[in-house]
Amino acid sequence: AQTVTQSQPEMSVQEAETVTLSCTYDTSESNYYLFWYKQPPSRQMILVIRQEAYKQQNATENRFSVNFQKAAKSFSLKISDSQLGDTAMYFCAFIFNTGTASKLTFGTGTRLQVTL
Amino acid sequence: GAVVSQHPSWVICKSGTSVKIECRSLDFQATTMFWYRQFPKQSLMLMATSNEGSKATYEQGVEKDKFLINHASLTLSTLTVTSAHPEDSSFYICSAREASGISSDTQYFGPGTRLTVL
Numbered sequence: 135a136q137t138v139t140q141s142q143p144e145m146s147v148q149e150a151e152t153v154t155l156s157c158t159y160d161t162s163e164s165n166y167y168l169f170w171y172k173q174p175p176s177r178q179m180i181l182v183i184r185q186e187a188y189k190q191q192n193a194t195e196n197r198f199s200v201n202f203q204k205a206a207k208s209f210s211l212k213i214s215d216s217q218l219g220d221t222a223m224y225f226c227a228f229i230f231n232t233g234t235a236s237k238l239t240f241g242t243g244t245r246l247q248v249t250l
Numbered sequence: 251g252a253v254v255s256q257h258p259s260w261v262i263c264k265s266g267t268s269v270k271i272e273c274r275s276l277d278f279q280a281t282t283m284f285w286y287r288q289f290p291k292q293s294l295m296l297m298a299t300s301n302e303g304s305k306a307t308y309e310q311g312v313e314k315d316k317f318l319i320n321h322a323s324l325t326l327s328t329l330t331v332t333s334a335h336p337e338d339s340s341f342y343i344c345s346a347r348e349a350s351g352i353s354s355d356t357q358y359f360g361p362g363t364r365l366t367v368l
Contacts, residue, residue, distance in 0.1 A: 167355045177341060179294075179359035225293060229355055237284065238345075238357055240293045 136161045138228050140241035147216045148249055154201075155211045155244045157226030166230040168202070168209045169238070174222040182224070185209065213246075221248045253277055254346050256360035263334055264368055271329045271363045273344030280346035283327040284357060285319060288341045300327045334367045341365075 137160045147153035159168070170182040185193045185202050192200050197214045213220055226241040253276040263269050273283055281302050286294040298308045298319050306319035316338075318330040327346075331338055341364050345357040 169356070171359075176361070177288075177343075178361045179343065179345070181356065181358065184356055236355075237296055237299060242293050 136163075136228055136230060136239045138226050138239050138241040140224075140226055140244050142244045143242070144245045144247070146247045146249060147213075149216055149218060151216055152212060152214045153216055153246065155213075155224050155226075155246065157209045157211070157241055159207050159209065159226075159228050159239075161207070161228065161230060163230040166228060168200075169227040169229075170198070170200070170209075170211045171225045171227060172220075172222045173225065173243075174219075179225075183211065216248045218248050218250075220246060222246060252348070252356075252358040254344065254358045254360040256344055256363050258363060259361060260364040260366075262366045262368060265335050266333055269331045269334055269365060271331075271342055271344075271365075273327045273329070273346065273360050275325045275346040275358075278346075278348050279324040280327075280348060281324060282347045283321060284345045284347075285317070285327075285329050286343045286345070288343060288362075290341075294343060297329075331365065334365070336367045339365055339367045 139158045166187045168185045172180045172182045183193050183195045183198050192202050199212045201210045223243045223245050225243045227238045229238050255274045257272045283300040285297045288294050296309050297312045298306045300306045300319045300321040302321045302324050308314045321327040343362045345359045347357050
């Protein structure tokens with residue numbers, strides 16, 4: 135069974151600073167996809183970034199980047215130049231195939247508070 | 251692109267009544283849609299996987315007769331909570347996955363529906 139672990143229930147960062155959210159996962163699969171989703175107070179789940187396991191290059195999306203360590207099964211999210219609008223719950227998620235039976239496995243989430 | 255809508259955004263109903271929630275993919279075709287339930291300050295719990303034109307696959311512990319799912323087209327899935335009771339009060343979220351393409355592994359989420367059963 136696949137598991138996703140987010141060991142930081144809550145984090146706080148000052149505006150304009152950088153913060154890293156950790157995520158580890160466990161799987162015996164070799165080809166899979168990893169995601170970070172953001173859930174702000176509105177509760178709309180928003181895709182932040184996506185990483186394909188077969189790609190060695192770390193994904194980046196503007197201020198968001200990941201540090202993907204396949205051997206260590208680690209997938210951390212770095213937010214640079216934090217903004218107040220980054221305040222949200224962040225979920226790490228994993229999917230190991232794209233067949234009709236595949237489904238996302240979520241971590242328990244990290245609540246990020248960006249302060250002035 | 252990749253927008254998913256949900257309707258209604260919130261609903262209050264009396265105990266014993268049924269409530270239908272719609273999930274639509276607005277700008278892409280989704281062969282597979284997913285229904286989640288989220289309790290306050292918790293992660294998403296998958297309830298069922300809905301495949302267009304076939305029966306939904308329910309997760310263990312989810313009552314299929316209570317949570318009826320229909321996926322009649324490539325852009326619409328519905329969740330009907332039958333004979334709702336206060337313990338069914340929750341936040342329900344749907345997601346959709348593109349039928350094909352480079353992002354067919356990615357799920358896009360609707361804005362959620364808050365159900366309150368009195």
